[in-house]
Amino acid sequence: MAHRPSVIIAGAGIGGLAAAALLRRRGFEVAVYEQARRLQEVGAGVQLSANAVKVLRSLEMEEHAVSRGFLPTHFIGWSWKSGRRLYRTPISPLHEQRFGAPYVHIHRADLLEALADGVPAGSIHLAHRLVDLAEADGGGMRASFENGHTAHADVVIGADGIHSAVRRCLFGPEAPRFTGNMCWRGVIPADALPAGHIAPASSNWMGPQGHVVHYYLRGGSLVNFVAVRETDAWLGESWTTPSSKEELLQAFEGWHPRLLALFERADGIHKWGLFDRDPLPAWSKGGATLLGDAAHPMLPFLAQGAGQALEDAYAVADWLGRYPDRPAEALAAYEAERQARTARIQLAARARSLTTHIKSPWAAFKRDVAFAWQQVVSPNATTHRAEWIYRHDVTQVERTLGG
Numbered sequence: 001m002a003h004r005p006s007v008i009i010a011g012a013g014i015g016g017l018a019a020a021a022l023l024r025r026r027g028f029e030v031a032v033y034e035q036a037r038r039l040q041e042v043g044a045g046v047q048l049s050a051n052a053v054k055v056l057r058s059l060e061m062e063e064h065a066v067s068r069g070f071l072p073t074h075f076i077g078w079s080w081k082s083g084r085r086l087y088r089t090p091i092s093p094l095h096e097q098r099f100g101a102p103y104v105h106i107h108r109a110d111l112l113e114a115l116a117d118g119v120p121a122g123s124i125h126l127a128h129r130l131v132d133l134a135e136a137d138g139g140g141m142r143a144s145f146e147n148g149h150t151a152h153a154d155v156v157i158g159a160d161g162i163h164s165a166v167r168r169c170l171f172g173p174e175a176p177r178f179t180g181n182m183c184w185r186g187v188i189p190a191d192a193l194p195a196g197h198i199a200p201a202s203s204n205w206m207g208p209q210g211h212v213v214h215y216y217l218r219g220g221s222l223v224n225f226v227a228v229r230e231t232d233a234w235l236g237e238s239w240t241t242p243s244s245k246e247e248l249l250q251a252f253e254g255w256h257p258r259l260l261a262l263f264e265r266a267d268g269i270h271k272w273g274l275f276d277r278d279p280l281p282a283w284s285k286g287g288a289t290l291l292g293d294a295a296h297p298m299l300p301f302l303a304q305g306a307g308q309a310l311e312d313a314y315a316v317a318d319w320l321g322r323y324p325d326r327p328a329e330a331l332a333a334y335e336a337e338r339q340a341r342t343a344r345i346q347l348a349a350r351a352r353s354l355t356t357h358i359k360s361p362w363a364a365f366k367r368d369v370a371f372a373w374q375q376v377v378s379p380n381a382t383t384h385r386a387e388w389i390y391r392h393d394v395t396q397v398e399r400t401l402g403g
């Protein structure tokens with residue numbers, strides 16, 4: 001096997017661990033540096049569409065995701081006040097038939113744990129917060145950590161999330177923008193709810209200046225919800241700010257009793273602000289690049305942030321694996337492959353936030369008529385016409401450098 005460049009990955013989130021596991025399969029020595037003291041994910045779910053599950057398949061993790069997760073039958077839209085069904089479009093099993101892999105709801109901790117299994121524990125350095133990155137004198141890159149440690153490698157991949165230190169070191173400081181949306185999330189044992197209270201679907205309650213998504217996890221034993229409300233109050237992006245049932249119920253006062261009954265049973269609720277960035281035209285410099293939220297944080301309205309981090313991880317590992325002797329060119333090719341797709345999804349997710357939260361009753365009525373019409377003319381179309389996202393198979397892309 002040709003000599004492999006050494007690789008440092010900053011961040012042991014979904015994207016960083018996936019990249020580490022995929023690079024190891026291609027013979028790379030990878031060191032992952034994570035700021036947290038232990039590998040952990042917030043208690044919340046994540047929706048993975050076929051394009052993301054294909055990356056898990058390449059890691060032989062698809063079965064695990066399906067057996068630990070939940071396959072929803074439909075996307076269902078509900079009206080916030082009347083509880084009227086606005087649309088119902090099929091997911092399982094049609095999604096798999098059309099796009100070649102299932103649509104899975106999985107607990108983030110289960111996903112992270114499975115990805116971490118693909119990386120030897122000795123390669124993951126916890127409590128290492130990257131604070132600086134520079135070209136090293138003798139070639140390669142030098143990463144410095146808050147605890148005083150430094151590390152050298154030929155390649156550095158910044159998978160360190162929306163506040164990426166690697167991004168700051170490569171392209172300068174630029175704060176993310178508060179979108180005016182506040183989120184609450186919680187997970188509820190399904191048996192705390194009356195039987196049949198929650199449809200086995202990906203449900204989306206749409207109302208003026210807010211929406212709520214809920215779905216099952218872990219074979220239907222847990223219900224995950226994310227509740228979003230527009231607000232002027234500025235909030236940090238931490239996923240770990242505790243909130244309360246009372247605060248949540250107050251924010252959704254007047255919404256349908258079926259939804260409020262779900263909130264009534266929630267414990268351990270957390271809240272955070274939703275932040276956003278514009279697409280970044282360039283992600284790579286010399287031997288360093290970005291991946292996942294560090295490169296292209298996106299609003300959750302298309303449920304694609306983790307999926308795109310997984311696609312990035314596959315693409316960067318495959319480019320480096322094919323051209324280990326030309327790492328800078330491989331990183332530039334990775335960026336060229338991924339930038340346009342992820343920028344398009346970032347902007348589409350942003351646009352969808354506007355239609356989901358429509359305030360004017362007349363505009364909401366027109367939107368709902370459009371949903372109803374789509375059901376008549378193309379009942380199997382995905383609700384938000386996201387076929388172009390789901391269809392993509394990053395594991396089958398041809399990757400050849402010129403020269």
Ligand SMILES: Cc1cc2nc3c(=O)[nH]c(=O)nc-3n(C[C@H](O)[C@H](O)[C@H](O)COP(=O)(O)OP(=O)(O)OC[C@H]3O[C@@H](n4cnc5c(N)ncnc54)[C@H](O)[C@@H]3O)c2cc1C
Binds near residue numbers: 011035
């Ligand atoms: C409400 C909500 C719902 C969502 N739902 C979905 C969904 O259904 N489907 C989907 O695909 N996506 C969803 N997403 C998006 C998804 O969660 C993110 O896009 C995804 O987690 C990004 O993964 P990442 O690995 O790039 O970054 P992160 O998960 O943020 O991981 C970054 C890691 O880097 C570490 N780190 C940070 N700074 C440093 C540093 N300086 N040095 C070392 N380590 C560092 C962090 O501790 C963390 O472990 C949702 C997001 C939100 C907000």
